[in-house]
Amino acid sequence: MNARPKVVETIEPQLKLGCASCAAHDLTLCRAVSEMAWSLPRGESVEIQNSNQIVPARRIVFRDHDLHDAVPVICAGWAASIVLLSDGSRQILSFLLPGDIVSTALLFDSRAHCLVEAITEVRYRTFNRAALKANLYKHPDLLEKFSRAWIEEKARADQLIVDLGRRTAEERIARLILSLQDRLVRRGLVHADTEEMDFPLRQHHIADATGLTPVHVSKVLSEFRRGGVIKISERSLTVLDPVRFRRVANMR
Amino acid sequence: MNARPKVVETIEPQLKLGCASCAAHDLTLCRAVSEMAWSLPRGESVEIQNSNQIVPARRIVFRDHDLHDAVPVICAGWAASIVLLSDGSRQILSFLLPGDIVSTALLFDSRAHCLVEAITEVRYRTFNRAALKANLYKHPDLLEKFSRAWIEEKARADQLIVDLGRRTAEERIARLILSLQDRLVRRGLVHADTEEMDFPLRQHHIADATGLTPVHVSKVLSEFRRGGVIKISERSLTVLDPVRFRRVANMR
DNA sequence: CGGTGTCTTGAATACCATCAAGTCTTGTGG
DNA sequence: CCACAAGACTTGATGGTATTCAAGACACCG
Numbered sequence: 001m002n003a004r005p006k007v008v009e010t011i012e013p014q015l016k017l018g019c020a021s022c023a024a025h026d027l028t029l030c031r032a033v034s035e036m037a038w039s040l041p042r043g044e045s046v047e048i049q050n051s052n053q054i055v056p057a058r059r060i061v062f063r064d065h066d067l068h069d070a071v072p073v074i075c076a077g078w079a080a081s082i083v084l085l086s087d088g089s090r091q092i093l094s095f096l097l098p099g100d101i102v103s104t105a106l107l108f109d110s111r112a113h114c115l116v117e118a119i120t121e122v123r124y125r126t127f128n129r130a131a132l133k134a135n136l137y138k139h140p141d142l143l144e145k146f147s148r149a150w151i152e153e154k155a156r157a158d159q160l161i162v163d164l165g166r167r168t169a170e171e172r173i174a175r176l177i178l179s180l181q182d183r184l185v186r187r188g189l190v191h192a193d194t195e196e197m198d199f200p201l202r203q204h205h206i207a208d209a210t211g212l213t214p215v216h217v218s219k220v221l222s223e224f225r226r227g228g229v230i231k232i233s234e235r236s237l238t239v240l241d242p243v244r245f246r247r248v249a250n251m252r
Numbered sequence: 253m254n255a256r257p258k259v260v261e262t263i264e265p266q267l268k269l270g271c272a273s274c275a276a277h278d279l280t281l282c283r284a285v286s287e288m289a290w291s292l293p294r295g296e297s298v299e300i301q302n303s304n305q306i307v308p309a310r311r312i313v314f315r316d317h318d319l320h321d322a323v324p325v326i327c328a329g330w331a332a333s334i335v336l337l338s339d340g341s342r343q344i345l346s347f348l349l350p351g352d353i354v355s356t357a358l359l360f361d362s363r364a365h366c367l368v369e370a371i372t373e374v375r376y377r378t379f380n381r382a383a384l385k386a387n388l389y390k391h392p393d394l395l396e397k398f399s400r401a402w403i404e405e406k407a408r409a410d411q412l413i414v415d416l417g418r419r420t421a422e423e424r425i426a427r428l429i430l431s432l433q434d435r436l437v438r439r440g441l442v443h444a445d446t447e448e449m450d451f452p453l454r455q456h457h458i459a460d461a462t463g464l465t466p467v468h469v470s471k472v473l474s475e476f477r478r479g480g481v482i483k484i485s486e487r488s489l490t491v492l493d494p495v496r497f498r499r500v501a502n503m504r
Numbered sequence: 505c506g507g508t509g510t511c512t513t514g515a516a517t518a519c520c521a522t523c524a525a526g527t528c529t530t531g532t533g534g
Numbered sequence: 535c536c537a538c539a540a541g542a543c544t545t546g547a548t549g550g551t552a553t554t555c556a557a558g559a560c561a562c563c564g
Contacts (some may be wrong), residue, residue, distance in 0.1 A: 108399035165463030211417030226397035
């Protein structure tokens with residue numbers, strides 16, 4: 001408990017205290033499923049037994065074209081949905097944060113169409129797809145949470161399309177950081193006073209998410225730091241000048 | 253009836269014969285809703301009365317941030333979902349073809365988050381959202397059609413992300429054309445022998461969909477034509493050398 | 505008939521990629 | 535504990551792809 005690596009320390013308390021202590025428990029499926037569970041007959045559970053899985057950083061969580069009879073939800077850590085191209089280049093479709101359903105399409109389609117890679121160590125639960133579907137309309141709260149997740153997933157995909165199609169490198173990177181910060185704030189994962197946040201992304205992650213090269217990401221980030229708008233150190237990030245940074249990002 | 257513009261001629265027979273003659277009737281919601289209608293009590297209809305609307309080419313169908321209590325489905329013509337940026341540039345999120353739900357998110361969210369513009373003259377129907385939702389789980393066929401539409405919508409968005417992030421101008425344009433051809437083939441809208449298809453897109457539409465400028469789109473298309481891989485004339489397009497064109501597109 | 509929208513082509517420029525070399529950190533096996 | 539390798543990041547030089555700017559051809563329409 002004293003000289004452990006950083007990531008494990010952040011995950012341990014949740015494992016001990018259970019899902020209710022999860023930062024994102026209220027946000028997505030987990031809370032709705034827990035409440036629904038009370039009304040289910042004994043023995044019928046939506047969550048798959050022993051579904052709590054841990055994957056080390058940089059490991060593949062799900063492979064492309066894997067078949068799933070379950071819907072996975074991230075409990076702790078960061079992951080990424082990635083498409084691999086034949087020439088070896090990669091495109092990150094989305095970053096997965098605690099509370100995120102890996103893909104809402106998995107509720108109806110058993111085939112994943114991209115791979116999921118752990119960025120930090122990742123813990124996830126899995127819910128039985130058939131059981132989830134069967135209970136969707138009996139439990140309005142579940143359906144509502146689910147449709148929200150789906151709408152947000154699609155909205156973020158659409159945003160990314162606009163960013164990749166019509167924005168400069170600086171805008172793309174700034175918007176990526178701001179969008180991640182926004183999602184972390186909603187999970188209570190940004191320090192209230194300092195506005196500092198965990199930022200485990202490597203520059204190649206940023207490159208693969210923004211359609212740039214790692215070299216160019218490095219140059220833009222250096223530019224941001226020299227300008228004093230952000231600070232990055234020790235896998236954490238602070239937006240020092242939110243007004244200017246949002247102007248760079250062309251937001252608001 | 254004798255000297256009408258071209259587009260109206262193509263739509264008229266469908267208006268007369270009703271929805272069952274629509275090229276895409278089997279593909280999406282329309283068929284499932286029609287079949288469901290038999291089992292509904294008198295007076296309860298899912299389709300909104302007089303919901304058949306016609307919008308001329310180049311006109312806006314739905315405005316950004318419009319509120320909808322209905323789910324619109326394209327019956328005839330081409331449209332585009334578009335995001336406008338503050339500097340005046342545009343990004344097309346998707347092209348809407350006959351049979352397409354304008355946005356599957358509209359089943360749960362009344363707010364559209366992009367605008368829809370008619371490319372050709374467009375005819376669409378609207379279904380009552382509350383009635384649709386209420387019947388989703390009573391009619392498995394409806395739910396299945398709907399989840400398929402949603403999965404395909406998301407898969408196309410993800411494809412576009414990869415294209416914009418990691419592919420060259422030639423690849424993007426070739427893949428756009430091939431993807432449209434594929435969707436038209438499924439609707440029976442590609443001439444069986446000649447493989448010719450209607451192609452009402454202006455070059456600025458291609459530019460806005462691929463994140464390029466109209467000038468560069470013109471240059472790439474000219475290159476394709478000079479190479480003899482495609483033929484474009486009179487708002488119709490033929491892929492002359494499918495093998496080579498797919499190689500350019502990096503498909504298969 | 506001028507006006508508008510569409511497309512083409514060429515020249516100059518900008519943005520980002522590629523290539524390359526070097527620093528610093530992290531991890532690992534001897 | 536050190537040596538070494540691999541990964542992560544930085545920086546500069548060079549190059550290519552796509553943009554911007556500009557001018558002209560052509561069709562269509564009121």
